[in-house]
Amino acid sequence: MPRKRFLVTGGAGFVGSHLVAALLERDADVTVLDNLSLGHRAAVLPGAKLVVADLSDSRAVDDILGDGPWDAVFHFASLSLVGESMKLPFKYLLDNGVNGMKLIEACVRHKVSRFVLSSTANLFGTPERIPIDEAVRIEPHSPYGESKFMIERALHWANEIYGLRSACLRYFNAAGADARGRIGEDHDPETHLIPLAIDAVLERRQALAIFGDDYPTPDGTCIRDYIHVEDLADAHIRVLDQLTHRSVRYNVGTGRGYSVTEIISSVSRIAGRPVPAYQAPRRLGDPAVLIAGAEALRADTGWSPRYTDLDAVVETAFRWRDSHAKGYNDRKPVEAALV
Numbered sequence: 001m002p003r004k005r006f007l008v009t010g011g012a013g014f015v016g017s018h019l020v021a022a023l024l025e026r027d028a029d030v031t032v033l034d035n036l037s038l039g040h041r042a043a044v045l046p047g048a049k050l051v052v053a054d055l056s057d058s059r060a061v062d063d064i065l066g067d068g069p070w071d072a073v074f075h076f077a078s079l080s081l082v083g084e085s086m087k088l089p090f091k092y093l094l095d096n097g098v099n100g101m102k103l104i105e106a107c108v109r110h111k112v113s114r115f116v117l118s119s120t121a122n123l124f125g126t127p128e129r130i131p132i133d134e135a136v137r138i139e140p141h142s143p144y145g146e147s148k149f150m151i152e153r154a155l156h157w158a159n160e161i162y163g164l165r166s167a168c169l170r171y172f173n174a175a176g177a178d179a180r181g182r183i184g185e186d187h188d189p190e191t192h193l194i195p196l197a198i199d200a201v202l203e204r205r206q207a208l209a210i211f212g213d214d215y216p217t218p219d220g221t222c223i224r225d226y227i228h229v230e231d232l233a234d235a236h237i238r239v240l241d242q243l244t245h246r247s248v249r250y251n252v253g254t255g256r257g258y259s260v261t262e263i264i265s266s267v268s269r270i271a272g273r274p275v276p277a278y279q280a281p282r283r284l285g286d287p288a289v290l291i292a293g294a295e296a297l298r299a300d301t302g303w304s305p306r307y308t309d310l311d312a313v314v315e316t317a318f319r320w321r322d323s324h325a326k327g328y329n330d331r332k333p334v335e336a337a338l339v
């Protein structure tokens with residue numbers, strides 16, 4: 001059987017690099033398209049091909065897609081900071097929305113048959129019920145969420161009119177790192193709770209700010225559903241089988257929520273000392289509780305998260321971060337030596 005060929009946009013980023021690792025483990029032929037604006041060359045494991053290009057570069061996108069056939073395109077490349085999108089709405093709507101639609105249009109022209117989108121729980125704003133299943137009303141909470149919904153709608157019409165089958169995977173909070181310690185989470189600036197709590201306990205930054213302690217939750221802090229990146233990668237691979245005759249959309253999470261305080265306790269247990277933290281005002285736009293109802297994904301694909309214990313998720317993140325004080329920059333001298 002010929003090797004399966006996959007294109008992964010944004011495959012040098014946090015979640016995408018873990019999908020690339022999972023595809024390589026299955027002996028696939030993987031090409032990554034990434035402008036490295038937020039991602040890292042060293043996050044693309046050996047064996048995958050990296051093309052450094054911007055999604056807005058139509059010629060580069062055409063060249064890559066023209067070098068098919070592709071078994072599927074996975075689209076991760078995106079700006080994804082909710083708060084930043086409230087300040088720069090058109091940057092998000094244009095970079096994410098328009099580039100995403102152009103990519104879909106090019107996939108149709110190049111006869112790609114399957115497309116998987118990294119979508120988000122931010123589509124649901126303040127949801128009318130918890131857990132959030134796929135029937136919950138969509139009301140994006142930010143230009144970031146809206147930009148993902150624009151792409152979901154474009155995929156709807158690409159399916160209806162051209163038969164491009166797609167899966168929109170609405171992730172909840174991606175967390176953790178490669179179990180083998182090869183890749184992990186390195187955003188600049190880092191805004192996510194788990195890496196920030198780890199850096200605080202490792203004394204690499206000042207105390208962690210707890211954004212709000214007056215939410216309507218048992219301990220007053222926000223509750224989120226933290227899904228391990230390897231379980232996310234597994235979901236991407238499993239949905240491909242669904243895309244022979246139809247398009248799908250799934251919420252992807254563990255179905256269990258943890259408060260900010262519980263995350264801090266987990267990081268403290270793993271580090272063996274308390275995370276320095278202080279109470280701060282609420283962060284604009286944070287809903288109180290987001291927990292996935294992922295029954296549809298389980299029922300249709302047999303997927304279920306392997307990481308069901310919070311400490312196990314946090315431990316993988318801790319190990320990578322502890323051994324990469326400067327993130328992927330730790331590896332710069334090695335890379336330079338190879339060039």
Ligand SMILES: NC(=O)c1ccc[n+]([C@@H]2O[C@H](COP(=O)([O-])OP(=O)(O)OC[C@H]3O[C@@H](n4cnc5c(N)ncnc54)[C@H](O)[C@@H]3O)[C@@H](O)[C@H]2O)c1
Binds near residue numbers: 039075076
């Ligand atoms: N991290 C989460 O908790 C989370 C939750 C829900 C959804 N998502 C979505 O999952 C995807 C991956 O998230 P992540 O945390 O890995 O983000 P990330 O920032 O680590 O990765 C995004 C990658 O896309 C690349 N990129 C951005 N704009 C590009 C462009 N115009 N052209 C080419 N490459 C470009 C960046 O260089 C980076 O490597 C995003 O689409 C995000 O919206 C993430």
Ligand SMILES: O=c1ccn([C@@H]2O[C@H](COP(=O)(O)OP(=O)(O)O[C@H]3O[C@H](CO)[C@@H](O)[C@H](O)[C@H]3O)[C@@H](O)[C@H]2O)c(=O)[nH]1
Binds near residue numbers: 120122173211
């Ligand atoms: O220094 C910090 C950082 C975060 N938080 C809180 O921790 C929780 C998680 O925040 P964060 O890790 O920043 O993730 P989210 O804002 O929930 O967003 C992530 O998860 C969403 C889906 O749920 C995706 O849409 C986003 O792209 C992704 O960044 C929230 O309640 C924050 O208020 C703090 O208290 N202090």
